[in-house]
Amino acid sequence: MTATPAAPDSPGTPGATDSAEGPFAECVLCRKPTEYPETHKGVTLCPVCEWHEAQRAACSG
Numbered sequence: 001m002t003a004t005p006a007a008p009d010s011p012g013t014p015g016a017t018d019s020a021e022g023p024f025a026e027c028v029l030c031r032k033p034t035e036y037p038e039t040h041k042g043v044t045l046c047p048v049c050e051w052h053e054a055q056r057a058a059c060s061g
Helices: 047-059
Strands: 025-026 034-039
Touching: none
Parallel strands: none
Antiparallel strands: 025 034
């Protein structure tokens, strides 16, 4: 079995960070940094809170 090398993170890859993006907005629930810039309009949630909200919405039927 041949192992394939992992591809380096590209700018479009989730998890790739670029310090030139500027400061990130705070989550409105837990105040942790989100994946959105401070200029993002609307409610900003961190990935964990987004997942919890999606679970609540899916179960509310």
